Amino acid sequence: MALSSNDFTFLANYVKNSTAIVLTPDKDYLVESRLNPVARRVGVASITELVAKLRTNPTINSEVGSMVAEAMTTNETYFFRDVKPFDVLKSELLPKVIERKGADRTLNIWSAACSSGQESYSIAMVIKEHFPALSSWRIRIIGTDISRAMVERTKEGIFSQIEINRGLPAPLLVKYFTKSGSEWKIKPDLTSMVDASVMNLAGNWPMLPRMDIVFLRNVLIYFDLQTKRSILEKVNRVLVPGGALLLGGSETTMNVSNDYDRITSGNTFYYKSKGGPQPATGPTQVARAPYVSPRGSAF
Amino acid sequence: MALAMVIDDSSATRMILARILGELGYTVEKAENGADALHKLSKMSRPELILIDWNMPVMNGYEFLVKARSMPEYDDVTMMMVTTETEIEQVLKALEAGANEYVMKPFTKDIIDEKLSLLGLGAR
Numbered sequence: 001m002a003l004s005s006n007d008f009t010f011l012a013n014y015v016k017n018s019t020a021i022v023l024t025p026d027k028d029y030l031v032e033s034r035l036n037p038v039a040r041r042v043g044v045a046s047i048t049e050l051v052a053k054l055r056t057n058p059t060i061n062s063e064v065g066s067m068v069a070e071a072m073t074t075n076e077t078y079f080f081r082d083v084k085p086f087d088v089l090k091s092e093l094l095p096k097v098i099e100r101k102g103a104d105r106t107l108n109i110w111s112a113a114c115s116s117g118q119e120s121y122s123i124a125m126v127i128k129e130h131f132p133a134l135s136s137w138r139i140r141i142i143g144t145d146i147s148r149a150m151v152e153r154t155k156e157g158i159f160s161q162i163e164i165n166r167g168l169p170a171p172l173l174v175k176y177f178t179k180s181g182s183e184w185k186i187k188p189d190l191t192s193m194v195d196a197s198v199m200n201l202a203g204n205w206p207m208l209p210r211m212d213i214v215f216l217r218n219v220l221i222y223f224d225l226q227t228k229r230s231i232l233e234k235v236n237r238v239l240v241p242g243g244a245l246l247l248g249g250s251e252t253t254m255n256v257s258n259d260y261d262r263i264t265s266g267n268t269f270y271y272k273s274k275g276g277p278q279p280a281t282g283p284t285q286v287a288r289a290p291y292v293s294p295r296g297s298a299f
Numbered sequence: 300m301a302l303a304m305v306i307d308d309s310s311a312t313r314m315i316l317a318r319i320l321g322e323l324g325y326t327v328e329k330a331e332n333g334a335d336a337l338h339k340l341s342k343m344s345r346p347e348l349i350l351i352d353w354n355m356p357v358m359n360g361y362e363f364l365v366k367a368r369s370m371p372e373y374d375d376v377t378m379m380m381v382t383t384e385t386e387i388e389q390v391l392k393a394l395e396a397g398a399n400e401y402v403m404k405p406f407t408k409d410i411i412d413e414k415l416s417l418l419g420l421g422a423r
Contacts, residue, residue: 162410
């Protein structure tokens with residue numbers, strides 16, 4: 001049964017209020033394809049009945065509310081996605097942190113919206129493979145996601161054959177994974193580097209350690225301008241002065257935040273925190289950075 | 300256009316991989332086993348990329364890999380296994396024999412493209 005416009009509006013408002021994800025009317029197909037399985041799990045016959053149930057307790061902390069919110073988030077991810085951010089991590093960002101924090105010997109990297117953990121573990125593999133000097137450092141790779149199920153998956157570090165086929169170099173597969181049946185498990189020396197916890201980027205943030213590097217890729221595209229501004233402002237407060245922010249290939253801070261300098265590195269770029277809050281940005285239109293197709297070296 | 304070869308005894312798989320590589324900008328030559336591939340390679344320009352099934356009659360993919368890597372003219376050709384063999388020992392064996400990458404069947408165009416991107420051989 002097709003979703004009524006009244007129910008769609010309610011769902012769009014609920015998702016916006018709970019996750020800040022913007023659902024425009026042309027996304028009705030997405031709502032139906034994502035919420036039909038939720039309706040079956042909840043034991044109701046249709047999305048209409050699911051909405052009726054949600055209306056009785058429309059909070060993200062309710063069982064139905066959290067299932068709807070989680071279903072509407074996108075969990076597309078794979079190892080070393082887009083390649084270039086990991087090239088920059090290896091060639092520029094980590095060497096700079098080592099130079100800057102040699103006395104402190106701590107490294108904090110945040111994978112915001114970490115999904116099932118492929119980004120967090122890709123970062124861990126870059127560190128293990130290329131920075132043996134960091135073995136004596138206190139390293140925390142912190143993955144956060146709005147979905148409790150995704151956070152649990154990140155903690156477990158267990159992946160399907162399809163997932164390990166995607167973007168993971170074969171030499172790293174044989175080095176850092178064990179196979180059990182049809183599943184592939186990350187070895188403990190990598191899982192011990194990764195912490196994962198539930199966090200709603202659009203909600204109240206928990207206390208986070210000061211981050212040297214933040215991966216916030218392919219997340220801002222789902223939010224409206226006000227939410228993007230708020231998130232980038234909070235990320236700037238979490239980053240150490242001069243810390244690095246990596247966004248998705250089609251995302252930019254331009255016309256959203258003045259808190260960052262865009263730094264070109266090789267044939268890609270990242271954003272460097274200027275330190276404290278900067279004067280408000282001007283135009284409200286969000287520009288998109290030119291897409292740079294993935295092409296790079298193996299890890 | 301860059302030249303590639305697909306070696307697989309399944310005509311359906313050959314066709315699918317050739318179509319994917321074609322969409323990524325390659326001109327594709329096809330062979331139905333290792334021996335057929337060696338024969339065809341001797342009569343064509345050196346390809347940039349070879350995708351290799353493991354289990355095939357006459358000469359399997361592993362035997363082809365070992366043979367091709369022993370020939371200096373194919374030393375720097377990128378070779379990627381595309382196979383139903385999913386044990387970690389097999390992956391290691393292929394890498395030690397000179398495979399640059401390893402894809403487990405079933406595959407998608409994205410999987411092939413992502414692996415080629417790792418090798419600097421994404422969409423041409």
